[in-house]
Amino acid sequence: MKKSLFLFSLIVILSSEALAYESERILNATVSDAPEVHGSNTTQEPYSSMWRVSGKVIGAKEEKIDDKERTYEIGGVEGSGKIDYLHKSGTLIFGAGLGYDDGLYYHLTLGWNFRDFEFGFFTGHILFRDIKYSGEKCVETEKNNVTIDGAVFWSRTVCASYEPFEKEEIKYGEDLFFGGFVGIIIGKSFLNYSFSIEGFDIVDTSILSHYISMGYRFGDFIELSLGTVLTNVGSLESGYVYGITGTVGFYLMPLFQ
DSSP states (O other): OHHHHHHHHHHHHHHTSOSSOOSEEEEEEEOOOOOOOOOOSSOOOTTEEEEEEEEEEEEEEEEEEEETTEEEEEEEEEEEEEEEEEEEETTEEEEEEEEESSEEEEEEEEEEEOSSEEEEEEEEEEEEEEEEEEEEEEEEEEEEEEEETTEEEEEEEEEEEEEEEEEEEEEEEEEEEEEEEEEEEETTEEEEEEEEEEEEGGGTEEEEEEEEEEEEEETTTEEEEEEEEEEEESSGGGOOEEEEEEEEEEESSOOBO
């Protein structure tokens, strides 16, 4: 009876451990803010369409965020660009966008546009992203055996030695993002808020970015805006990184019926 109980306890203990060693352990990764998406920034005429090309610069202090045995590097000066298409049917707006921010992504947008405000939701997919990360990789393994009465009862391979490594590579089609936006429209001026959540699959974590911006449209073709971005990586306890944003948008054609 005692031997059976011992064997059962041993099985439970061993089953709770990892059955295979990690060939690589990522300890540090460079991340970017989750993509920003917003609406028309104006009272769009019903049954009209618009194309917008925009470029954005984000400036933030370079910081390291420690979360769950990993360190994430974020900040510095980054540039991004995007092209959006938006169509309005009644008060409903729907559209799509294609952008580049350390990688190529697209998104779909659904929202409502009224005289003085607009709001909506979006979802998107990171087609590929340039990622830098480092950590430890296993360079030597060994067998870890458990014996009972001289016989091997349990055997598994474990890593006996790790050495540091660094990588920079293109990752394809792994990350999704989604979020929402709301905007206040006062003549040619606008005030936007949006949030965007991205799944960063390579290290099984998430990126949450909040964007607030104010802007003005000059005529029908050009708009400028300034704002701030607050980004959290991993758990909320890791805090936020603050940055300043500046965006210029060009409308390829005015709103048309």
